[in-house]
Amino acid sequence: MSTFSLDEWFVVLLSRTIRPAETVFHGFGSPCAQVAMHVARRTHARDMTLIEGAMYAVNPDPPFIPPTSNDASLKRGAAYSMRFDEFFDAAIRGDVDRMFLSGGQIDAHGNTNVTGMGPSQPGFKVKLGGGGGGCNLAATVRHLSLWSSRHRSGRALVENCDFITDMGHRTPAGDRTEFGFTGGGPQWMVTELGVFDFPEGHARLTHRFPDVSVEEIRAATGFELRVAGDLRTVAPPSSAELSALRAVDSLGVRRSEFAPAELERVFDHDPAMGCAC
């Protein structure tokens, strides 16, 4: 019986947050989201409009996913690449249906911090890279799919972000309606331990991985863990999803997001499994 690994399952779950016909974007430095979009486009969302990270290429068929987001390989097969301003205009006027966002810290409302840990003055304790276009796009893109590959560390899902780079459903200063934000905010969050939705703007565990208990998840979560009444285990990847993923990410760039121990989580694959999305 063949097997698949946690990183593969994780990316498949991310890809399933995409719905057919959506226009979807990932930021740079996001290999899991990047691979997930190509998996979706080769499986259940063939009519999606895939906008490739830092290239703004529309529906490319890259020969492989490189470890940097603006390599020319990522526009191969695309008839058109948007200009920087053209893409960002589309996103802020509401023409982009979904964006993937992650963060060094994520709170229960889906606020994310990619700027820095600790107080910002005089200097952050840990300076992170920064948010790209997130702090505006999070306001206007229709749906956000969040992810964290470091949930288990206990430092990723926090009670309060030290710094809110990209707003989720609400912050101490107000909610999306008060700010006139036209996008719907975080819809899903996938971690290496489970999957969350956001009823009433608060994260709620809806699925767990079969090798992880709710107690383990609660212990790793810095905010109050809400759990869906019908908590399930995540549905396994189909053969189609796995083969799409392996074809797209032959360099395995998705693996760079995970701690080494997570990459050793291996699961049996039932080849009769169709698409469960």
Next chain:
Amino acid sequence: MSTFSLDEWFVVLLSRTIRPAETVFHGFGSPCAQVAMHVARRTHARDMTLIEGAMYAVNPDPPFIPPTSNDASLKRGAAYSMRFDEFFDAAIRGDVDRMFLSGGQIDAHGNTNVTGMGPSQPGFKVKLGGGGGGCNLAATVRHLSLWSSRHRSGRALVENCDFITDMGHRTPAGDRTEFGFTGGGPQWMVTELGVFDFPEGHARLTHRFPDVSVEEIRAATGFELRVAGDLRTVAPPSSAELSALRAVDSLGVRRSEFAPAELERVFDHDPAMGCAC
């Protein structure tokens, strides 16, 4: 002895309002200004940046000037054509040094009307074509060169424009400083009778054509005619200017701007005449 005609002299005078190294633009439907720019670029202003009317082509060498402003002939030889927005952005931020403007009516302050004669409500008595981008560009382009080929009619240079499409130096509502306009307003006005400058924002006759008297000019002018103390006759075209003009405008599109009688004004050319600009 060879001769030249009024329309040729007129265009040469327009071309001399351009200074070396300037970035210069003409609107559509302006053959005299259009030809004048090409004459300047082939004579005294070889380093100017010529932006071709409705094509926004930069420094083209058109094989001829067609009777419409966005024919592809007008971008021939240009390495680059600006986008519509790219040109207008440049003009409104102050990167364009000179624009040519005309009008069905022009007043002493250099306000122009290309919208309509008579009251605008319920309908204009005569509806003119409209101003293109003038009502914003007149605010920010560094210098304006005005022209009228219908001065003699008595209806072109008026006491008050029925409608101000493009603002000159001041209107009843205020002056350029009050409006925060960054451009300098009209600098020169060339008509088929003479040439004006704008000291203190009011038109002043500085040159007349040799076949026209000041009294004729006064009679044709609807506003108070101010005359420079050192009024001169306009300097004749050089051989270089005439040959540039004839090469550029082999179809004679400039002639469409003049009443038939004006086209019959012919002058003797002294071939020894160098550039008098």
Next chain:
Amino acid sequence: MGFQPQRDKVVGLAAAIADIADGAMIALGGGLSARLPMASVRELIRQGTRDLHLVGSAHSIDVDLLVAAGAVRRCEESYVGFEQDLGLAPAYRRAAETATIEVAESCCVTMLAQLRATEMGLPFLPVRGVRGSDIVRLHPEYGEVTCPFTGEVLVAVPALKPDVALLHAPLGDRYGNLHLEQPYVLDERFASASARVVATVERLVTTEEIAAAGVTIPAHLVAAVVEAPFGAHPASCYPDYAYDRQHLAQYTRAAQVGGDELDGYLKTYVYGVADERGYQDTVGDERLSALGRWSQSTADWKGLFR
């Protein structure tokens, strides 16, 4: 809103235009004598569409013909006319003078700002000019905004969102990727700012061909694609053909006279032909193919404009 999904968008002209409701705000692509969406304009007239609100920069026979046919309620262009060559726009002028259309004359820069507001998802944008111009009298919808940094008072113009943009391109593919030659005029802005883009193209080609030529307007902005050869005539559509100055002169003469002369033009070239194939037959292959000979020599090119 939202991008158009990647799918086959080829439809017939009649079907593409039938979706346009009376009273719609229509953005006209191209400008002056170049790339006007004339096939769509003629079909709008044939279908009897009414009360249109036209927006665009500098236009000519497209607007004039729609006005002549009584299809227009409001004109919001920066210019309507035939330049120095053929002069004022006869039907537009008459309708403006008799107040049978609303003249909301605008400025290229103002229109650009209003379209960009829509493109950027903003309710308004500021512009610096306009304040010295009576154009503001034609636009009670303009407002003012004070810069929070400099205290400068600027004119605020509201976002403009056309219901439909009618564009014409030399090349397109079945997904709606369009290749244009300069000048693009406002076509790119219209494509992003309008709720729906209907494109006519000289030729449908493969995506590979259009990618090689260069995609100017991408498929995800286009809702419908119609193959319409000579669809810009009597305007130009380079590299295929120059504008038809003789035909424009014929039109402006008829429109100046008005009455039966103008009706005759409309009957011959619009109502009396079932479709664009009929239009081409009426204009005649000889004339149409002559317009393509601009590329043979400078003398040929010039010859079209004598």
Next chain:
Amino acid sequence: MGFQPQRDKVVGLAAAIADIADGAMIALGGGLSARLPMASVRELIRQGTRDLHLVGSAHSIDVDLLVAAGAVRRCEESYVGFEQDLGLAPAYRRAAETATIEVAESCCVTMLAQLRATEMGLPFLPVRGVRGSDIVRLHPEYGEVTCPFTGEVLVAVPALKPDVALLHAPLGDRYGNLHLEQPYVLDERFASASARVVATVERLVTTEEIAAAGVTIPAHLVAAVVEAPFGAHPASCYPDYAYDRQHLAQYTRAAQVGGDELDGYLKTYVYGVADERGYQDTVGDERLSALGRWSQSTADWKGLFR
């Protein structure tokens, strides 16, 4: 302001960079691992320029190296780092944590709005987002503006006008026409909004060649052109070469360790070489030419990234 007149603008790198004053606001072209103006960055460091205010979207070794060399006062980018692959930007991070640089982290959209304000000659532009983000705490210069039509309160951001934009392009001509491949990132916006553009190019070609390839940034926006082969290395400059992942790994390792290791990198690749020819010699022809082999096959291309 005003456009640059059409003239020969070719100069040497040292002369082009010598005009940049301490304290200047510098826009860095390209982004992440693509088309970074590294030759100019190295020359700025060699010349000992200080107190720079850097602006840009998402950047990596360009910003980090300038920070490592002590040339920077203020960083205003949307991201500085080496993505998931090589992680945080070591020198930038250290300087931010010890507060030896001002971190004015921004957002791509906000930067775009600020540059566009300059391009449009406006003192400010509104943006809709930002209000929910602590990014505003890093930008006391932001204000608010109320839409005169809807009453919506939007963030107002002031126009941003860099003193110099440093761009790198695969092709340029002596007048400053530049051809770029996508992604153009903010290069076009920087070119219009900056007081002065200094461009390095892989190859100087004729105007005909560059017109055939397509002019992305026109000569009238460019003040100086420098021929600098491999001038983006270790970033990519397609179609000429892919990015040099090994070199970037070598740099980030040295920068993480800091001290002598980082000094060693700077000495070897910046201070210890007189010019870009020296830099290329130090990196080595074999390595440089390997980066150009991406185009031979997918296997070759992929091989560069293993």
